[in-house]
Amino acid sequence: MARWEPGAYDRLREAALTLFDEQGFEQTTVAQIAERAGLNRRTFFHHFADKREVVFAGQEASEELIAAEIAAQPEALDPLHAAVAGLQRVAETTYERYRAGSVLLGRVIAASPELQERELVKRAGLAGRIAGALGERGTDERAAAVAGWTAAAVFFVARNRWNQPGNERTLAELMGETLQTFLDATLHRAGVPLRSVSEA
Amino acid sequence: MARWEPGAYDRLREAALTLFDEQGFEQTTVAQIAERAGLNRRTFFHHFADKREVVFAGQEASEELIAAEIAAQPEALDPLHAAVAGLQRVAETTYERYRAGSVLLGRVIAASPELQERELVKRAGLAGRIAGALGERGTDERAAAVAGWTAAAVFFVARNRWNQPGNERTLAELMGETLQTFLDATLHRAGVPLRSVSEA
Numbered sequence: 251m252a253r254w255e256p257g258a259y260d261r262l263r264e265a266a267l268t269l270f271d272e273q274g275f276e277q278t279t280v281a282q283i284a285e286r287a288g289l290n291r292r293t294f295f296h297h298f299a300d301k302r303e304v305v306f307a308g309q310e311a312s313e314e315l316i317a318a319e320i321a322a323q324p325e326a327l328d329p330l331h332a333a334v335a336g337l338q339r340v341a342e343t344t345y346e347r348y349r350a351g352s353v354l355l356g357r358v359i360a361a362s363p364e365l366q367e368r369e370l371v372k373r374a375g376l377a378g379r380i381a382g383a384l385g386e387r388g389t390d391e392r393a394a395a396v397a398g399w400t401a402a403a404v405f406f407v408a409r410n411r412w413n414q415p416g417n418e419r420t421l422a423e424l425m426g427e428t429l430q431t432f433l434d435a436t437l438h439r440a441g442v443p444l445r446s447v448s449e450a
Numbered sequence: 451m452a453r454w455e456p457g458a459y460d461r462l463r464e465a466a467l468t469l470f471d472e473q474g475f476e477q478t479t480v481a482q483i484a485e486r487a488g489l490n491r492r493t494f495f496h497h498f499a500d501k502r503e504v505v506f507a508g509q510e511a512s513e514e515l516i517a518a519e520i521a522a523q524p525e526a527l528d529p530l531h532a533a534v535a536g537l538q539r540v541a542e543t544t545y546e547r548y549r550a551g552s553v554l555l556g557r558v559i560a561a562s563p564e565l566q567e568r569e570l571v572k573r574a575g576l577a578g579r580i581a582g583a584l585g586e587r588g589t590d591e592r593a594a595a596v597a598g599w600t601a602a603a604v605f606f607v608a609r610n611r612w613n614q615p616g617n618e619r620t621l622a623e624l625m626g627e628t629l630q631t632f633l634d635a636t637l638h639r640a641g642v643p644l645r646s647v648s649e650a
Contacts, residue, residue, distance in 0.1 A: 328635065329636050330636040367567075367571050370570050370573075371567050371571075373570075373574070374570045374573070377603075389635055390631055390635055392607050392628050392631050392632070393631045393634070393635035393636060394635075395603060395607045396603045396604055396628065397635070397636055398603075399599045399600060400599060400632075402599070403577075403595060403598075403599035403600070407592050407596060411592075428592050428596065431590055431596075432592070432597060434593070435528065435589055435590055435593035435597070436529050436530040436531075436597055
């Protein structure tokens with residue numbers, strides 16, 4: 251069987267996610283995935299390092315897109331808004347078309363402790379990538395690190411709502427609303443001074 | 451040998467961290483740790499589930515302290531400042547005494563990919579715990595989730611600086627400064643409106 255079978259990547263990914271969803275990630279073997287896709291194990295390993303990588307495929311490409319969109323935001327935008335605007339832009343141009351796949355992925359990850367742990371590692375990767383893109387815009391390194399985590403949290407909280415059954419709003423809208431809810435609760439209460447350590 | 455050897459926990463922890471630092475986490479066995487502590491393997495497994503847990507021992511107790519300190523913050527304080535103030539309080543009452551241990555732990559974790567991955571999982575646990583404590587104060591769930599990650603990021607960025615050679619500032623001071631740097635860069639640029647999705 252040809253290793254360069256057209257569409258093999260997509261067929262393997264669809265077969266893998268369907269099997270993970272039907273019978274569980276831990277219970278699914280690479281041989282089963284290849285069989286369901288009508289391909290062989292060698293073709294699988296040509297496209298993916300292991301079955302876990304099927305779940306997180308495309309993350310590197312997504313992060314590159316996000317970093318590029320953050321770099322493209324107006325200079326006047328503060329780091330947190332630039333980061334969230336970059337994420338919103340990728341949501342609009344890319345993620346929005348794949349909601350059904352995101353719902354399925356969310357279900358597969360939620361059912362597997364191993365994948366949940368891996369997901370947390372990937373989140374740290376995204377936060378770090380956002381921080382790096384903000385650093386390139388000239389943001390102080392510490393502020394960029396914190397803003398990277400804040401923006402990543404906005405993204406993950408919004409994506410969770412976006413994946414809910416019955417949701418009809420876009421991921422970008424939900425991100426904007428999540429950020430605003432955070433800002434309203436936290437930072438628009440001007441007049442409450444930062445607790446100084448010397449007062450403790 | 452008695453399983454209830456006095457001081458066994460501390461002796462095992464010190465022996466383990468010293469060995470991890472000297473010869474690497476992956477290369478160190480439980481038998482070596484027990485031998486260095488003058489105890490046996492059974493005593494080790496009475497105190498720790500595995501050698502990885504030695505590194506993250508005490509996290510649950512720390513998180514409980516942090517949640518309690520967040521709950522004790524004045525009601526008027528917004529969620530982000532309440533979370534950071536709670537973390538600062540635990541830094542003052544507890545962490546500040548253990549800087550040498552924190553430096554050692556940081557070095558051990560930085561040298562091991564497995565421990566780095568585990569550290570990211572533990573960070574998510576802390577962010578979730580902070581979010582839970584904020585939720586109990588009445589903060590909106592989404593805002594609490596984002597504030598939990600932001601406060602956790604402030605803590606980890608500050609702890610990294612605190613661990614640097616030659617640092618003479620307290621962890622609580624460095625947290626206050628990190629939060630202020632983030633706020634100055636990000637949120638005190640009033641007048642830059644939130645990019646609305648409808649303008650995209």
